[in-house]
Amino acid sequence: MKTTIPVPATLRRRGAAPPPRPSTAQTLTGPDAGPQLVLDFAAAVDLATTMECQLAAAPWRAVEAGRWRRLVYVGGRPVPVKVAAAGRSLEFFFDAARDGVRERLEAMFTLQVGGLDLDRYPGLAVLREQCQGVVLMAAPPLEMLVLAAFDVSGRAPGRTQVPFDAVVAASGGLTLAGLAALPDTGAVSGENVRRLRLVAQALLGVVGDDDGLAKLVADDRNLLAEVATLPHVNMATAPRVVIAATGSRIAMPTRTALLRICTRLGLLSRQPSGRHDVQTAAGRLARIGDIALVSELLIWLGRAVCTTRDPRCGVCPLASACPSAAAAADDR
Numbered sequence: 001m002k003t004t005i006p007v008p009a010t011l012r013r014r015g016a017a018p019p020p021r022p023s024t025a026q027t028l029t030g031p032d033a034g035p036q037l038v039l040d041f042a043a044a045v046d047l048a049t050t051m052e053c054q055l056a057a058a059p060w061r062a063v064e065a066g067r068w069r070r071l072v073y074v075g076g077r078p079v080p081v082k083v084a085a086a087g088r089s090l091e092f093f094f095d096a097a098r099d100g101v102r103e104r105l106e107a108m109f110t111l112q113v114g115g116l117d118l119d120r121y122p123g124l125a126v127l128r129e130q131c132q133g134v135v136l137m138a139a140p141p142l143e144m145l146v147l148a149a150f151d152v153s154g155r156a157p158g159r160t161q162v163p164f165d166a167v168v169a170a171s172g173g174l175t176l177a178g179l180a181a182l183p184d185t186g187a188v189s190g191e192n193v194r195r196l197r198l199v200a201q202a203l204l205g206v207v208g209d210d211d212g213l214a215k216l217v218a219d220d221r222n223l224l225a226e227v228a229t230l231p232h233v234n235m236a237t238a239p240r241v242v243i244a245a246t247g248s249r250i251a252m253p254t255r256t257a258l259l260r261i262c263t264r265l266g267l268l269s270r271q272p273s274g275r276h277d278v279q280t281a282a283g284r285l286a287r288i289g290d291i292a293l294v295s296e297l298l299i300w301l302g303r304a305v306c307t308t309r310d311p312r313c314g315v316c317p318l319a320s321a322c323p324s325a326a327a328a329a330d331d332r
């Protein structure tokens with residue numbers, strides 16, 4: 001059955017609704033309490049699209065209009081965190097007595113799309129303009145491996161149904177050894193869990209322990225090489241893990257949805273096919289400015305609007321600069 005993924009109103013080309021009204025600290029925590037952390041950005045934060053379009057955002061759950069919540073794990077222990085946008089800022093609410101949460105959140109919400117080098121192609125320049133308020137999210141490699149294991153084809157990344165907290169609890173706080181010994185029971189069961197366990201066992205064999213993994217993360221090229229050769233992980237997934245973990249721009253994921261939208265936008269001369277062709281095309285794309293950093297956005301748009309047979313150019317935020325928009329409309 002074909003699934004149509006809704007495009008958030010903040011990104012629709014026509015009939016766009018105004019961005020969500022910024023919330024205030026008082027509405028979240030009471031009249032006297034303020035946020036425990038405020039991160040400032042250059043443009044008004046589009047938190048709805050930030051949470052919708054990235055795999056790294058999957059652990060966050062919308063709890064009220066314009067507000068999201070998740071458990072952030074520090075030293076394996078969960079800390080509830082809420083976030084809301086307030087104009088050009090993100091405001092975070094959590095137990096300030098818990099060490100390490102602030103640093104974890106500062107590392108999690110990084111650059112905004114509006115500040116990236118995306119001018120080489122008109123389609124990418126429009127992407128930067130339309131999505132300037134989207135904040136790129138980072139995540140540790142184990143977290144991304146868990147999320148990627150449940151990111152089944154055809155679902156928007158932000159809509160991935162991941163038993164994330166159950167996996168973290170079952171693995172003893174998302175340790176590598178815990179993932180390698182993941183039980184197959186209750187909410188943590190099935191083929192995805194079996195694959196995740198095999199990936200963790202192989203990674204454990206490469207790095208030895210969590211400290212060894214931390215050392216590997218310091219070198220994005222080595223991390224990419226090691227992750228890409230793990231069982232059930234390939235160049236469709238490994239760059240997603242490495243980009244989120246290190247901010248690396250050295251490789252693009254070979255996802256079909258990403259290559260399709262890049263071809264229609266004129267970044268590739270034709271849709272690649274075959275393993276070698278696909279990898280060559282992804283390598284070519286990776287050399288275009290900061291495109292690797294928006295690969296999650298492109299994957300999401302490729303799934304949500306630039307679908308294989310019925311591209312939804314009428315609601316595509318990139319239509320004004322897309323050389324395929326008219327042809328795609330004529331084909332329908």
Ligand code: SF4
Pocket residue numbers: 261264265305306307311312313316317318319322323324325328
């Ligand atoms: S305008 Fe149409 S063909 Fe171009 S990227 Fe958007 S959905 Fe795809």
